[in-house]
Amino acid sequence: MxxxxxxxxxxxxxxxxxxxxxxxxxxxxxxxxxxxxxxxxxxxxxxxxxxxxxxxFKARGAMNAALALDDAKRSMGLCTASGGNHGMGVIHAARTLGVPVKIFLPTNTPKPKIEKLRAQGVDVALIGAVWDDANRAAMDHARESGMAYIHPFADxxxxxxxxxxxxxxxxxxxxxxxxxxxxxxxxxxxxxxxxxxxxxxxxxxxxxxxxxxxxxxxxxxxxxxxxxxxxxxxxxxxxxxxxxxxxxxxxxxxxxxxxxxxxxxxxxxxxxxxxxxxxxxxxxxxxxxxxxxxxxxxxxxxxxxxxxxxxxxxxxxx
Known part of the structure; x- marks a missing residue:
C-alpha cells in the first residue's frame, strides 16, 4: 500500500x-x-x-527511487530499460548522484530519442523489438553487474x-x-x-x-x-x-x-x-x-x- x-x-x-x-x-x-x-x-x-x-515526468520517479538506495548499492550505478523518457530520468538521477549508468532501449524507440540518449555520453544498448525484451536484458545486466535496476513503472x-x-x-x-x-x-x-x-x-x-x-x-x-x-x-x-x-x-x-x-x-x-x-x-x-x-x-x-x-x-x- x-x-x-x-x-x-x-x-x-x-x-x-x-x-x-x-x-x-x-x-x-x-x-x-x-x-x-x-x-x-x-x-x-x-x-x-x-x-x-x-x-x-519520468525524472520524478527515477530520482525518488535512486535517492532511496543505500550508499553501497547506489555506488554500483543505475541501469534500466526505457522507451526513452525513463532513460533520461535515470541518467539525470545518476549524474546528480555521481554514479555510472547504463540504459537499455528496444529497437522500436524513435530515432530522435535514441540520439538524445546517446548524446548524453552514457552507455546505451539497443536490444529487443519491444520494451519487454529490453527490460529482460536490463534486469540480467543488473544481476550480473551489481548495478541498481530502476523499473519504469512497477516500483x-x-x-x-x-x-x-x-x-x-x-x-x-x-x-x-x-x-x-x-x-x-x-x-x-x-x-x-x-x-x-x-x-x-x-x-x-x-x-x-x-x-x-x-x-x-x-x-x-x-x-x-x-x-x-x-x-x-x-x-x-x-x-x-x-x-x-x-x-x-x-x-x-x-x-x-x-x-x-x-x-x-x-x-x-x-x-x-x-x-x-x-x-x-x-x-x-x-x-x-x-x-x-x-x-x-x-x-x-x-x-x-x-x-x-x-x-x-x-x-x-x-
Missing amino acids: IELQDFRAARRAISDHMRLTPVYAASNFADNMAFGSAKRIPELFLKLENMQVTGS PRVIAGQGTIALELLEQQPDLDTLVVAIGGGGLISGVATAARLLRPSIRVIGVEPTGAATLFESLKANEVVTLPSVNTAATSLAPRQSSALNVDLIGKNVDRIALVSDEEMQKAANWLWKDLGIAVELSAAAGIAAIMTDRLGVNDPGRVGVIICGTGTDGIK
Missing part, C-alpha cells in the same frame, strides 16, 4: 532536483472545429510535464515520485473534477490516481491507452496481468506488452475507466497542441487530449478537467 505520507516524502526528497511545472488554462483556445466530436468542450487545465527536467518508489504531480496539480488548481492521464506501463497513472484519491476521494480519474497497446485495458477487464501478443502503435512509450500486478491493483482501485484512442487521433491532438498552443509534445503526450477531442471520457459532464501533458518531443507534430 502506498500512503499519502509516501507521496509527501517523495516530494520533499526530489524537490531540489525537479521543476514545479506550470498549469496552463487551455479552454479559451479549444474551438468547435478541433473538438468537433465532443458534446461539450470542458474547461481544460494542462499540467505541463513536458517542461520538467529531461523533458518528461512503489517510482510510483510515489510520479504521484507528486497530483500533489502539485491539486494545489495549483484545487477545483478540478476530472484527471485525464496517459497510460504506458501504468506508473504515472498509478501514482497520480492514488495520490489524488487520497487527497480527494470524489475526484474522477480516466486513463488513456492506444488502441494498438491496450495493456491495462485488457488487464482490468480480465482482473489479472495480461500479456498482449503484440503491440501496434507509433506511441512507443505507451506500448509495453505487459504491466505488473502492483500497477493493475492500484489502477483497478483508483481509476474510473480507461479510454482507447488511435494513433491518428493522438496525431490530431498533438497538432492542436502545437498549432494552437505552441506546445510541442511526443505522440504519447497527446493521448489525453485525443480522448477529450473524440468524446471518449465516458461522462456527460467531466467538469473542470486536468490533463497531464507528460513529455516533450516532435514526433507528434505533422
Whole structure:
C-alpha cells in the first residue's frame, strides 16, 4: 500500500532536483472545429510535464527511487530499460548522484530519442523489438553487474515520485473534477490516481491507452496481468506488452475507466497542441487530449478537467 505520507516524502526528497511545472488554462483556445466530436468542450487545465527536467515526468520517479538506495548499492550505478523518457530520468538521477549508468532501449524507440540518449555520453544498448525484451536484458545486466535496476513503472518508489504531480496539480488548481492521464506501463497513472484519491476521494480519474497497446485495458477487464501478443502503435512509450500486478491493483482501485484512442487521433491532438498552443509534445503526450477531442471520457459532464501533458518531443507534430 502506498500512503499519502509516501507521496509527501517523495516530494520533499526530489524537490531540489525537479521543476514545479506550470498549469496552463487551455479552454479559451479549444474551438468547435478541433473538438468537433465532443458534446461539450470542458474547461481544460494542462499540467505541463513536458517542461520538467529531461523533458518528461519520468525524472520524478527515477530520482525518488535512486535517492532511496543505500550508499553501497547506489555506488554500483543505475541501469534500466526505457522507451526513452525513463532513460533520461535515470541518467539525470545518476549524474546528480555521481554514479555510472547504463540504459537499455528496444529497437522500436524513435530515432530522435535514441540520439538524445546517446548524446548524453552514457552507455546505451539497443536490444529487443519491444520494451519487454529490453527490460529482460536490463534486469540480467543488473544481476550480473551489481548495478541498481530502476523499473519504469512497477516500483512503489517510482510510483510515489510520479504521484507528486497530483500533489502539485491539486494545489495549483484545487477545483478540478476530472484527471485525464496517459497510460504506458501504468506508473504515472498509478501514482497520480492514488495520490489524488487520497487527497480527494470524489475526484474522477480516466486513463488513456492506444488502441494498438491496450495493456491495462485488457488487464482490468480480465482482473489479472495480461500479456498482449503484440503491440501496434507509433506511441512507443505507451506500448509495453505487459504491466505488473502492483500497477493493475492500484489502477483497478483508483481509476474510473480507461479510454482507447488511435494513433491518428493522438496525431490530431498533438497538432492542436502545437498549432494552437505552441506546445510541442511526443505522440504519447497527446493521448489525453485525443480522448477529450473524440468524446471518449465516458461522462456527460467531466467538469473542470486536468490533463497531464507528460513529455516533450516532435514526433507528434505533422
